Amino acid sequence: MATEVTLPALGESVTEGTVTRWLKQVGDTVAVDEPLLEVSTDKVDTEIPS
Incomplete structure (x- = not known):
């Protein structure tokens, strides 16, 4: 099941x-x-901070 989460910009x-x-x-x-x-x-694997 997909859940929408707001993330910081990871790329254009x-x-x-x-x-x-x-x-x-x-x-x-x-x-x-x-x-x-x-x-x-x-394009990228990254950690998302609080």
Whole structure:
């Protein structure tokens, strides 16, 4: 099931990606700019910060 998530700009032509790994679990403390998840697109694999 697809869920829409707003991500920072990953590139000029990148319009969608796949969450490949969650770096935080439910209940974990999250600090500013701490990596939350990894996203894979056809052009880039990157960590997405809080």
